[in-house]
Amino acid sequence: MENFEPVIVAFCCHYCAYTAADMAGSQRLPYPSNVKIIRVPCSGQVDSLHIVKAFEKGADGVYVAGCLDGDCHFKNGNVKAAKRIAYVQKYLEEIGLESERLEMVNISAGMGHRFAEVASTITEKIRKLGPSPIKASASL
């Protein structure tokens, strides 16, 4: 798996995680280009269907990044997102995909460092898991 470059989709909330990504950029903090960021108004807006579709289209990993506990701009979008992630993780297992391929993380707007660190850790984790079996067979 040495050469395997995973495709990772990161749904980032506009108010916290996306701002943190911005900050990581302006601080010139390196993070893997494997992570494709999709900005969303709130992590609570990320629907189960968006996540499942990302996997169906070939993502090796997906994470949803919301604000820290209690800091959601829309009150509790991040709490709703966490519940939804747990639900989709179970569904992935039913489908036959490792639930570790999906994760919820919380990052505040000022945490540029944490954003870069999370991106690297998740990329490494997915690299170890190997390519998604869906992508592998879809390209056959």
Added chain:
Amino acid sequence: MITAERKPLEELIEYIKPFKRILLLGCNECVTVCAAGGRKEVGMLASGLQMARLKSGTSVEIQQHTIERQCDPEYVEELASMIDGADAVLSMACGCGVQQIAMRYKDKPVFPALNTKFMGASERQGVWAERCQGCGDCLLGITGGICPISRCAKQLMNGPCGGSTTGKCEISEDVDCAWQLIWDRLKTLGLTERYLDIIPAKDWRTGGGSGPRKIIREDLAE
């Protein structure tokens, strides 16, 4: 509304195994409201089935479609050409919808994607609870608006059993004793004397005890 839940994916994968082109059919009414078989759930299931297939090295053509009501012949009729192009139908409606499709399209295999549960109401976001068993002779007018048939585990007609403790049913602490609820409500309404009236043994002929039931409205029936 009629409530339902998706069947385990494994069972559905098994149903559609022999087929190449599937029509995955949602319903816009009850099962949309209880988040089991509406447009969104059709999308989720289509994705899940496709991925499971891909994982096993094959693929399947899934056409997604959701109609207003699968229990109405007018809407089901409109599916003719779509069903023609499919090897099998996987219906995400309640059991009534699945049967309507099966009756109309006799030579097409039809499978249920859901387990139909009960007639219920929404307690809060994401929680549905049983409220009626369609007994055909509603008692709510004398039981304070609380149904002893669907909400009492023993379907008692005249007060609680000995297992009723601090307002809870003996089957579980999570279940309210229906007769406690009835008593409380009658008290609030100032109708406690009603409680003393003996409700006679229930005649179950109206509740399915004499076979499949049917309603015929002479003024409407064609």
